[in-house]
Structures are given as C-alpha cells and as structure tokens.
Amino acid sequence: MQTFLKKRIEIMVEAPLVARVLALLDERNVTGYTVLPAIAGRGRGGSWHRDGLVGQAGAVVQIVSIVDESRVDEVLEPLFALVSRQIGIVSVCDVQVIRRDHF
Amino acid sequence: MQTFLKKRIEIMVEAPLVARVLALLDERNVTGYTVLPAIAGRGRGGSWHRDGLVGQAGAVVQIVSIVDESRVDEVLEPLFALVSRQIGIVSVCDVQVIRRDHF
Amino acid sequence: MQTFLKKRIEIMVEAPLVARVLALLDERNVTGYTVLPAIAGRGRGGSWHRDGLVGQAGAVVQIVSIVDESRVDEVLEPLFALVSRQIGIVSVCDVQVIRRDHF
Amino acid sequence: MIDLAVSNLLSPMVLFFVLGLSASLARSDLSIPEAIAKGMALYLMMAIGFKGGAGVAVHGIDSRLVYSLLAGLILSASIPIIAFCILSRATELSRVDAAAVAAHYGSISIVTFLAAMQALDSAGLRYESYMVAVAAAMEAPAIIVALWLARNGGKQPGPGTIHEVALNGSIVVLVGSFAIGGISGADGLKSIASFIVDPFKGVLCLFLLDMGVIAGRGLRDGRRTLSRAVVAFGIYMPLIGAALGMVAARIVGLSPGGTALMMTLCASASYIAVPAALRLALPEAKPSIYLPLSLGVTFPFNMTIGVPLYLFVASMFR
Amino acid sequence: MIDLAVSNLLSPMVLFFVLGLSASLARSDLSIPEAIAKGMALYLMMAIGFKGGAGVAVHGIDSRLVYSLLAGLILSASIPIIAFCILSRATELSRVDAAAVAAHYGSISIVTFLAAMQALDSAGLRYESYMVAVAAAMEAPAIIVALWLARNGGKQPGPGTIHEVALNGSIVVLVGSFAIGGISGADGLKSIASFIVDPFKGVLCLFLLDMGVIAGRGLRDGRRTLSRAVVAFGIYMPLIGAALGMVAARIVGLSPGGTALMMTLCASASYIAVPAALRLALPEAKPSIYLPLSLGVTFPFNMTIGVPLYLFVASMFR
Amino acid sequence: MIDLAVSNLLSPMVLFFVLGLSASLARSDLSIPEAIAKGMALYLMMAIGFKGGAGVAVHGIDSRLVYSLLAGLILSASIPIIAFCILSRATELSRVDAAAVAAHYGSISIVTFLAAMQALDSAGLRYESYMVAVAAAMEAPAIIVALWLARNGGKQPGPGTIHEVALNGSIVVLVGSFAIGGISGADGLKSIASFIVDPFKGVLCLFLLDMGVIAGRGLRDGRRTLSRAVVAFGIYMPLIGAALGMVAARIVGLSPGGTALMMTLCASASYIAVPAALRLALPEAKPSIYLPLSLGVTFPFNMTIGVPLYLFVASMFR
Numbered sequence A, B, C: 001m002q003t004f005l006k007k008r009i010e011i012m013v014e015a016p017l018v019a020r021v022l023a024l025l026d027e028r029n030v031t032g033y034t035v036l037p038a039i040a041g042r043g044r045g046g047s048w049h050r051d052g053l054v055g056q057a058g059a060v061v062q063i064v065s066i067v068d069e070s071r072v073d074e075v076l077e078p079l080f081a082l083v084s085r086q087i088g089i090v091s092v093c094d095v096q097v098i099r100r101d102h103f
Numbered sequence D, E, F: 001m002i003d004l005a006v007s008n009l010l011s012p013m014v015l016f017f018v019l020g021l022s023a024s025l026a027r028s029d030l031s032i033p034e035a036i037a038k039g040m041a042l043y044l045m046m047a048i049g050f051k052g053g054a055g056v057a058v059h060g061i062d063s064r065l066v067y068s069l070l071a072g073l074i075l076s077a078s079i080p081i082i083a084f085c086i087l088s089r090a091t092e093l094s095r096v097d098a099a100a101v102a103a104h105y106g107s108i109s110i111v112t113f114l115a116a117m118q119a120l121d122s123a124g125l126r127y128e129s130y131m132v133a134v135a136a137a138m139e140a141p142a143i144i145v146a147l148w149l150a151r152n153g154g155k156q157p158g159p160g161t162i163h164e165v166a167l168n169g170s171i172v173v174l175v176g177s178f179a180i181g182g183i184s185g186a187d188g189l190k191s192i193a194s195f196i197v198d199p200f201k202g203v204l205c206l207f208l209l210d211m212g213v214i215a216g217r218g219l220r221d222g223r224r225t226l227s228r229a230v231v232a233f234g235i236y237m238p239l240i241g242a243a244l245g246m247v248a249a250r251i252v253g254l255s256p257g258g259t260a261l262m263m264t265l266c267a268s269a270s271y272i273a274v275p276a277a278l279r280l281a282l283p284e285a286k287p288s289i290y291l292p293l294s295l296g297v298t299f300p301f302n303m304t305i306g307v308p309l310y311l312f313v314a315s316m317f318r
C-alpha cells in the first residue's frame, strides 16, 4: 500500500499554556491537531498528579499534530520561542500516512 | 539489549467509528491494541472539545497497535477503506520492542 | 532549526504495576516521564474497558519518557526484568527534540 | 402569557442556562467535566423514567397511552419528511445534508422535554406520566426515515445501525427506569424519592449551566458555518413541529400539560443520539451544519422562547 | 421465604442491577463514566462507615464487637484454605490459579454487603452497627493466606504488598468514616444525614445499574474462559461460605440481622481490591479466570438468589 | 475558646480533612477522581453563590455591602505588598518568587471560606450574605499587584491575563449564582433547597477529604523544597492577614460573623486560580515553592487552628 512521509510533532506542555500553543498552531495554518490528557508525570521541577481538585498549574497535556515535512520548521521556531520560558517538551518523528491530501 | 523492529500504527478516528475499527483489527488478528482518550482537537472540519455533555460525534479517539512489519499492509488496506469516507488519520512509524514473541 | 536525536520510550503496562515502573525510572535518574490514561484495549489475555467501577487489574496505562540514546539500555534492562512476568509492552523510537539540555 | 413567559425566563433553571451561554460567548473557561455531565444526564433519565413509570402504576394504564405512543411514532417519522421538503426548497443544503438535518428535527431533545416538565410543575399544570415513554419512542424513527430520504432508494441502514440506536445507553436507562418505576409503584418511588425527586430541580439547574456552555459553543461555531436561511430554519421549524404536535395531542385527547409536552417533543431537535448515529450511517453529511444548528440555534430558542410559548398555547385548552 | 425473595427481587435496587446486566448482555453501549462510579463508591463507603460508627457511638461498644472482628479475621483466613482444597480437587485450575481464586472468596464484596444491609432495612430486621468494621477487617487476610498457598513455603509477599492492601483507598475511607462517625455520634450524623442517609438508597440503585453492566461484561468474558467445574464452584462456594458464616455468627451471638450480614460477607467474593493486589503479588495467576468468576458468576448469584436466601435462613433464628 | 476550638476540630468536616491528610502522609492510594472533585467544587460554588444572593434579596441591600466590597479590594491589593516586603527581608526567595508567593496570600481560598461559614453555622453565629461577593472580589486584584511587584515597572500583564483571571470558571459560577440567587430570591431558594442547602454540609465533608489528600501531597513536596523561613511565613502570614481583615471589618461595621469571614478571607491563600494565572504571566516563578506553601502549610493551618481562632477573636466583638 502506498504511504507518504510526514512528520509527527508531539508537544508536552503545561496545561495553562495549552490555549496559546493551539492558537500558535492555528496561526501557522497547521491542518490539524489532537490533544490528549495526561494523568501524572515527573520532570526536573518535581512530580504532579491529576487526581483530586488540582489546578492546572503543574499538569501537562500532550498535543499531537501530523504535518508535512515542509511545514516543520515554520512551526518549530515559534513553538521553541513560546516553550523556552515555560514547561514544555517538543519532539518530532517520521511517520508514514495513507492519505496524502489530509496534511 | 537486543530489540526487534516492529511497526507502531496510530489511528485517530472519530468516536462513533471506534467499534468498527476495533472489530476490523480483531478480524485481522492483530495481537493487541490500546485505546487512548483525547480531549480536544481541530481538523479541516472544525474544532471539538470533550468537556460537558457532548455526544460522540466530532470527538476523536486514538488507537495504538504495535504489529509486525509483515502484517502492516494487511491491516492498512481495509483501514483505508473504512476511514476514507469517515474522519480518521492513520500513521505508521518504526519502533524497537524488547519482547519479540508478543506481536 | 537545529534539533537533537533522542529516544522516545513508550511503556504500556498494567495499572497495578505503574508505581513500580515509575519508581524504576526514578531510580535510574531518567530526567522525566509523562503518564497517559488509556480507556480500553485488547491483548492475548482478552480485552478490557475502563468504564464503570472497575478495579485496576486488567487496565493498561501508557508511560512516555524521552531520554538520551546513551541511557536507553540502562533503562531497558531493568524494565525488561520487571515487565517480563507482568503485562507490559515497551517500544522505543527515534525522535528529534529542540531543547538538548532537557534530557 | 407575559406572566408565564417572564416567570419562566426568571426561573433558576433558565437563568443558569443563560449564565452558561453567556460565559461561553464571553470565552470564559467555565466547563463541566464530561464525566459529571454524563453522570447528571444518567441521573435525570433515571429520575424521569422512574417517576413516569411510578405515575402510570398509580394512575393506571390509560387507553390514551397507546394512542399517544402511536402519535409520537407517526410524528417522529413524518416531521423529517416535512423538514426535508422545506430544506430542499428554502436552503442551499445538499440532499444528504438536508436529510441529516431533517433527522434531528424528527427526533427529540430530552433536556428540552425536562425543562418543559419543570415549567409545567412550576405553573401547577398536570400532565400524563407516560409522556416519558412517548419521548423514548420518538428518539429513533426519524433516523430511519432520514436515511431513506438521503439515499432515496439506495442502500438501506444495516441492522447494526438500528441496533445501535435502539440500544443506545440513554434510551435503555429511560425505558428501563420507566419499567422499574412501573413495577415498584408508589412504594418504590417513596423509598428513593429523596434521591430522584427532591434534588431533581437543583441537578437540572447545574445540568443546564453545562448545556448553556455547550449551546454557546454551538452558537459560536454556527456563526461561521451556517447560512441565514439555515439559521432561520432552526427557528421556524420548531414552531411547525409544535403546531403538528398540538394537533396530534388534541386528536389523542391529551390534557393541557400533556399537549404542551407533545408540542415540546415535536419542536425539539436531537443533538446527541442522532449525530452519533448519522456519523456511522450517513458519514457524507457534515456535522458542522447539523450540530451547531440543533445545539446552538434551536435548543436555546426552545429553552427561552419556545417552551413558555408552547405552555401558553396549550394552557388555552384548559 | 417466597415473599421475602420476591420482594427482594422486585426491589428497585435489584431491578436496576438486572437492567444493567441485561443491557450489557444485549450489547447496549450503556456505561457509567469511571469517575462517577468511583465517586459513588466513595460516597457509599463514607456513608456506611459513618452510619456504622455513629451507631456504635449511640448503642455503646458491645463485647461482641471484639468477638465479631475476631470471627471475621479467622473466617477470612480459613475460607481460602477450604476454597483452595475444593478447587484443587474439583477443577483443572493450576496451583497458582486456584490460590488466586481462593483469595477472592476469603475476601469480601462491599457492594453485596450493602445490598444485604438494604434488604434488611426493607424487611425491618435490625443488625449490629459494627458489622461495617467486620467487613473492613475481612478485606485483607485472605490475600496473605492465598499467597502462602500459591507459594507453599516459597518467597513471601513483601511488606510492600501488605502496605498496599491495608492502606487501599476504599478501606481507608470505610475505616476512617467509621472512626469519624464514632467521634461525631448522633449529632454528627444528624448534621450530614441529608447527604449520607436520605439519598443513600437511590445512589445505591444507580450504582447497581453500573455494577450490573460490569457483571454482564464479566459474564460474557466468562463464557469463553471458564470451565463448567469452575462456574459451578462460583455458585456453591458462596453457599459454603454462608454456612460457615452462619455458624460463626451463632457462636458469637449476633442478632438475626447481623447473622445475615456475616453470612453475606463470607459468601461474597472480592473483585476490586484482591485482583489489584494479586496482579502485583501473584502475576502468574490469570485474571481472565478470577475476574469473570467473581464478577460475572458469584456477584450476580448473590445479588439475586444468595442475599434473600441468607436473610431467610438468618431470620429463622429470631 | 477551647470549647469552640475543640468542637471545630471534632466536627465531621475537619475530621474528614484530617483523614485525607493522614491517608496522604501514610502514602495510601486514596484519591478522588479529578472530575468528581471538580464537580463538587462547582456544586459548592453554585450553592454558596445562590444562597448568598438569595440572602441579599431577602434582607435587602445593605449600605455596608459597597464598603465591604471596597475593603476587600483594598485588602487584596495591599496584602501582597506587605507579604512581599516580609518575604524579601525574612526569606531567601528571589524577587520573582517572592512576588508570586505574595500574590497567593492577597487572593483567597474559597474552601477555607466555606469551612469558616460552616463553623459559624454550627456555632450559631450569623454573617452578612454578601460576604460571598466580597470573596469573589478578592480573587483577582492580588495577581495584578504581584505582577507589578515582580516586574517593578517592567512590562505589564497583557489584557489576556486579566481576562483569563476575571472570567475564570469558578468566579463565573460564584458571581453568576449570586446574581441568580438575587433574582430568584427566597422562592427560588426554596425550590432548589433540597439540592443546594440540605446535602451541602455532607458534600463539603467529602470535598474536604479530597482537599486533605491534596494538602498532604503538598506537605510532602514542601518538605523537600521549602526552607524553614518560608514555612514559617506560611504560618505567621495568615495571622497578619487576619489582623488586617479584623481591623477592616470593624471599620466597615460588619457583624461578628462577617468579621470572622473577612479575617478568614485575608488569612487564606489561593492554590488554584493564582497558580494557573502565574504560570502564564510569571513563568519564571517556581511552582514548587508557591504550591506546597499555600496548599501544604497555610491551608491545613487555617483549617485546623486558624479558623477557630478567627471565630473566637471575632466572637468577642458581640
């Protein structure tokens, strides 16, 4: 089956920042993204857990966006600027997709 | 440590379709899969959010299945047929696993 | 934009075991990890679903940790020992990150 | 009339709905966790089902019960045809989209029904307990008719779709609780009244706060995707439905309260069960049309203007 | 007897359980969000713990309290041994699987206990308030005995496992609320009665709807993985447990109501705390055997036939 | 005094808080699903808002309402400045961290406020209904002042941040319910009293169980990250705040109950709204300092020692 090479950008970012990251992706005309919840984690700044009434501070959310290779840099630069002062991890990997037109 | 090359299939599909996708994977004797919830997203058809009482329409769910390379095509063809009329994104990437027998 | 090669370790493990896996990662001084919930799945041991009052037995949780290549083996060996008697799948893939110092 | 409308508009129920709607339009981050909203929906289904069943057990089965069910089925099957004809003429929607929208208006919104019941209680108007069963009966038929309209003789919905709609969780709870209420009767009701009767209205207020937020989101989406003609349809179609419901209720001989409920059922549009079914059975239809229309236009219209209007009209048959 | 059984079977509580079970078997998508189910479970634990503690505060500490706790501990430790012997002889299960199943039957199901308490309330039978504490005491010992059976002198459960079981969230809430109820007494109970007493029965109904769905899922899984001999064990073992519980209750001198509760505790099998503990301490045992057996066979059996039977037997000691 | 303190410490409310705290410190896995905790928080906001509004509708608008709001605003803006000065001198915190901590103490903890209201009810002390509005008014100003302190003339918080804080979901529900309560008045309150009044205290108990768990987690984190000087600040700062609140309440002429509430508001520190706002507006400040301090030190201190102390002091003005 024919597949096409794209990039999967995975952003783990602290919850209060999510709205800004999504606004950034919208601005850059990324075709789409999906936000996944996380329940716990640990980083250099300590550990967190989502049970109970907790505010957004500390908690992390995962954003996945599959984009064309040609768009990657255009998205990473401003993401880096945004995330550098905040809590956030951005990783990119190669994926094969079956519908070219979608991205 | 010795690892083995497998393929990680990631399917993001609208929630009402999940049962059909899983039935398809079962039919093709995929050894296993895991379904992860999503909380929000945006695509060409607009954005959605899972808070509040929302129906399944619009919401997306992520299905992850790690399979042997030899099985990939066998799974992708019918998945493509199923997803092509619906909302769904299928991506495949290479992964190394530590237990060969499991997949 | 300059990026750096790291490894993304993805662990799907039965819920009762999560605390032990995280303790192991802490012990090995992994810089961070994030735990994502799953809602359903199927493997050789049957299928499960998180709706309703269900205990932890059977349910699976996903742990994602991005680490430096040099640390991978150090983490995989004990993970393998831990997971081999239990329910768990460990996979590793290449990713590019934008902040080198973080891992 | 004005009294009724004002007292309905100033009831805590409607005020909480408006609060949610305004918060959502002002882009507040107010939101109710999905699990809580689903839990409240289950509770409301269980409560009205049980109360309806217990009511039937107490008052006995009415010969009108069967006629009302029949009327509901016929209305739910014929309203989509009317809606489809109107949409084909008055709007630019494609055949498939028109059929999909039509399905929503033939089916019902249980929350609107709840709001009408609560308004009747406040106004001291009585209604037939079995109207809950009529509501359940009206959920599904519209979908089948709409699929037939969309395909116009093409391939029919598989038995899978019908099974999925008929055994939909919320219908099972509603019908099941109705049956349990019928078996348990007044004693059963008394034994769990402090769970399903006393806090009911308060839970409904909190639930409507959530529905207001959701409706506001629908309204915002709708601004971008709906044409004027389609928005107008979302406002006059409930009135047409209500008129048909009124005629049917008079023929069956329902009480004024029952008439108001039948009008509300016909006027309301589904936004949970039908969209999910259509994504499977009619994936070509665009959710970005039918969801905002039903949720962002018709639902708020009914909550604020529709329901007091139907009550007023029905109360003239006293 | 037949009266008691019928009135129990037709109580809203059991009917909601059956509704959930049937919906699940008919493959309806009815489901209760995990968070809601956990919230209700917490509520039920808090409520029965508090009421039990307040009851003890009012009626004073009974010398039988200590004997009952002791009896519970001994039963919870010895029932697994009996179950293990039977399973080794009557079924094809491996040593490890037999030990794992045995652990479930020595421990208890708090939901079955709740259903029995509610049935006693409906039948107007009184019981000792401290039976809640007995229930808590019976959660853990069976696990330790079963691990010893599985290993037969091999490596013992680490202190980690025991700590995890003993400080398990639901035991903490149950025992903690019992203590708080004991400290707060009748005044404390009065001040929060409209939360933990009045809506209790209704919440239990909704909770049992969920448990029915889960049990139905267990039953479906069990059809594939359980042999006849194992299924049979899931039905006669509760009766053996109940008989032992009855003897112990008579020796301790419990009231008829307390006897029925002790029988229910011994007859019921755990499906939350024990499975989770065993996944850590005995990972070789197959969850696909012990989960469906406890949840899909024994739990529905106790809910429908077991509990009214134990009540009937216990009520003969009046 | 000792009577009041003991009866407060032995109230179910505080006991459930202590249960959660102990369970968390003993590393039990007790936890309440996030959705349930958020649902309860919404419920509590809705209930106190509505009751406050209905209270104002019944008793009429007091000239002191405006003065109290003003006093609240001034206190919320000036306490951070005092806190900042103390922190700069008495602790090793950086300018930015000191400003961030100061923001928390200028803002309020609504749960502490609820606990104080409940303690007043138990003690039979009355308070002004509009204190709820004062609480809402005190949420935000401290943040703006703290940002100014951190930047000291640098770039100011964008309108985005202010919008986010002011339209924060919980403030919207609190203020909105207050308005709805004011419009609906006594009749509205009566119609939903069995939801928002009767079970209130019980829900608060369950909620405080959760808050105890969270506070325990904060306490555990704090052990590692907080210096002694900072922990001490978390205990004496509430007393300074309470003293200021007392003076302001006397000037405005609040009742003893209202005085106790004003003291509690000034003494309490935010741990939800402010941390979230600061992550956006002041990301350089370390959450690992302000979260454990507010949640793990000041909150438990107020719940156990602070609130009864403020009540005692305020009750001397009778």
Ligand SMILES: Nc1ncnc2c1ncn2[C@@H]1O[C@H](COP(=O)(O)O)[C@@H](O)[C@H]1O
Binding pocket: A012, A040, A041, A042, A043, A044, A045, A046, A047, A048, A060, A087, A088, A089, C031, C032, C033, C034, C035, C064, C065, C066, C067, C103
């Ligand atoms: N290497 C990593 N892999 C996966 N998630 C991480 C990693 N590092 C940090 N995180 C997540 O990001 C959050 C904040 O990290 P930090 O800024 O290092 O405290 C953590 O609590 C984790 O949820």
Ligand SMILES: Nc1ncnc2c1ncn2[C@@H]1O[C@H](COP(=O)(O)O)[C@@H](O)[C@H]1O
Binding pocket: A031, A032, A033, A034, A035, A064, A065, A066, A067, A102, A103, B012, B040, B041, B042, B043, B044, B045, B046, B047, B048, B060, B087, B088, B089
């Ligand atoms: N490029 C993408 N990367 C990740 N998720 C996507 C992407 N495109 C679409 N999605 C998800 O799929 C849903 C439907 O997409 P669409 O069919 O484009 O409207 C969106 O709401 C997203 O949750």
Ligand SMILES: Nc1ncnc2c1ncn2[C@@H]1O[C@H](COP(=O)(O)O)[C@@H](O)[C@H]1O
Binding pocket: B031, B032, B033, B034, B035, B064, B065, B066, B067, B103, C012, C040, C041, C042, C043, C044, C045, C046, C047, C048, C060, C087, C088, C089
């Ligand atoms: N190949 C796979 N890909 C993704 N998830 C899997 C896979 N195999 C198993 N799982 C997950 O691991 C759980 C236990 O698998 P098993 O031990 O094979 O029964 C399943 O219920 C799935 O959630």
Ligand code: NA
Binding pocket: D079, D104, D105, D106, D107, D108, D109, D241, D265, D266, D267, D268, D269, D270
């Ligand atoms: Na309709």
Ligand code: NA
Binding pocket: E079, E104, E105, E106, E107, E108, E109, E241, E265, E266, E267, E268, E269, E270
């Ligand atoms: Na037992």
Ligand code: NA
Binding pocket: F079, F104, F105, F106, F107, F108, F109, F241, F265, F266, F267, F268, F269, F270
């Ligand atoms: Na304060």
